[in-house]
Amino acid sequence: MQNKSFSDFKSHAQDIVQTDIIEAESLLLSHQWSQLQQTIETIRQKIKQSGLWAPHLPQDIGGQGLTVSQLGEFSAILGQSPLGHVCFGCQAPDAGNAELLHLYADDRIKKQFLIPLASGAIRSCFAMTEPAMAGSNPTRLGASAELKDGHWHINGHKWFTTGADGADFAIIMAVTEPKAAKHQQASMIIVPTDTPGYSLVRNISVMGSEGDGYFSHGEVKFTDVKVPQHNLLGQRGDGFLMAQQRLGPGRIQHCMRWIGIARRCFDIMCRHVKQRHITDTQTLAQQPVIQVKIADSYAAIEAAQHLVQATAERIDKEGYAAARHAISMIKFHTAQMLQQVMNHAIQALGGLGVTDDTVLSFFYREERAARIYDGPDEVHQLSLAKQLLAKFD
Numbered sequence: 001m002q003n004k005s006f007s008d009f010k011s012h013a014q015d016i017v018q019t020d021i022i023e024a025e026s027l028l029l030s031h032q033w034s035q036l037q038q039t040i041e042t043i044r045q046k047i048k049q050s051g052l053w054a055p056h057l058p059q060d061i062g063g064q065g066l067t068v069s070q071l072g073e074f075s076a077i078l079g080q081s082p083l084g085h086v087c088f089g090c091q092a093p094d095a096g097n098a099e100l101l102h103l104y105a106d107d108r109i110k111k112q113f114l115i116p117l118a119s120g121a122i123r124s125c126f127a128m129t130e131p132a133m134a135g136s137n138p139t140r141l142g143a144s145a146e147l148k149d150g151h152w153h154i155n156g157h158k159w160f161t162t163g164a165d166g167a168d169f170a171i172i173m174a175v176t177e178p179k180a181a182k183h184q185q186a187s188m189i190i191v192p193t194d195t196p197g198y199s200l201v202r203n204i205s206v207m208g209s210e211g212d213g214y215f216s217h218g219e220v221k222f223t224d225v226k227v228p229q230h231n232l233l234g235q236r237g238d239g240f241l242m243a244q245q246r247l248g249p250g251r252i253q254h255c256m257r258w259i260g261i262a263r264r265c266f267d268i269m270c271r272h273v274k275q276r277h278i279t280d281t282q283t284l285a286q287q288p289v290i291q292v293k294i295a296d297s298y299a300a301i302e303a304a305q306h307l308v309q310a311t312a313e314r315i316d317k318e319g320y321a322a323a324r325h326a327i328s329m330i331k332f333h334t335a336q337m338l339q340q341v342m343n344h345a346i347q348a349l350g351g352l353g354v355t356d357d358t359v360l361s362f363f364y365r366e367e368r369a370a371r372i373y374d375g376p377d378e379v380h381q382l383s384l385a386k387q388l389l390a391k392f393d
């Protein structure tokens, strides 16, 4: 954020979202993938020239070095469009992967993978979840990596590897220390996707759409994949520790992105009910039932935003460990709020709400999963409840 106040930074981003980015959504909604990719590249150039690229990354690798709470506010602006984060170079999973590489990779790996990832020249994916194992308990993994003759020999079957389609490398979570304690068995290893034995089996069809590129979730196989020993990130057995580091800031960004989505759905709902006549003299906006939904949605969004911002500020002041339970709370609370607001908006638009003529149905299809990825609601609720109940021992 060189030579710019944070409020100038935000209003510049807001202008780009409102003009260029929202206009490009029609390409996404009509699945014109190659034209969409070209348009994204053009918008990215403008964003780079405006000094807004990669707000999540440190300045020494071309980012803007925002604090966690600033990044949260920024994420709410970008979240108004499904293309916002992609255009600004801070989309999942590249954002979290770049943060991991920045923290844990040696200079050789940084040069080979981090620098091109940070500039948007290459893409990545993160392969932890497996079809055969409950992802809610990621300490149980079937994938394994054995060190022989200076190479990791990797076998595993993963799915929901977001953005695997077109990714240049995957970070796989695999068991390297089978005899260690449960939380110290897995490690993260970089696998370039052109390595023999790596295969993208398919883009999983999610609620009727296989998506493409950034907007897809892959099933991937690692069959006798061999990569050099130095492709290990951090220390052997530190995979879970590092995953926690990766998910901490990621959860603030997800929650604030969901707040951006909820605000966009809210605006679409309000604009629609104001102009939709149900009699010659009455609009939907004049109906008390609709007014209650407008008020409830607004209150829910505001409450969630205050909670998330307070959590982000706590992280900036006291670190992730101190905010661990607050992070669990905002994860399930904000995801549930989002689902409620999207649902009200779709209902208020009637048949139009379920078409692809507005962005509502895309959000609804893609973000039902907000209550599942990065830990399902129940996992976060259990963790928070245990901590609260412990005070009554």
Ligand SMILES: Cc1cc2nc3c(=O)[nH]c(=O)nc-3n(C[C@H](O)[C@H](O)[C@H](O)COP(=O)(O)OP(=O)(O)OC[C@H]3O[C@@H](n4cnc5c(N)ncnc54)[C@H](O)[C@@H]3O)c2cc1C
Residues within 6 Å of the ligand: 093, 126, 127, 128, 129, 133, 134, 135, 136, 137, 159, 160, 161, 162, 217, 369, 372, 373, 374, 375, 376, 377, 378, 379, 382
């Ligand atoms: C859109 C999307 C994108 C994703 N992207 C990635 C990615 O890029 N990389 C990656 O590795 N993974 C990714 N995932 C996987 C995601 O992290 C897992 O889906 C998640 O951890 C849940 O694991 P599971 O699907 O195996 O569900 P399971 O673990 O089988 O759980 C099923 C359900 O059981 C319930 N449940 C779970 N535990 C408990 C409990 N203790 N008590 C009560 N109920 C419980 C929850 O309702 C849960 O939804 C993605 C998933 C989705 C949907």
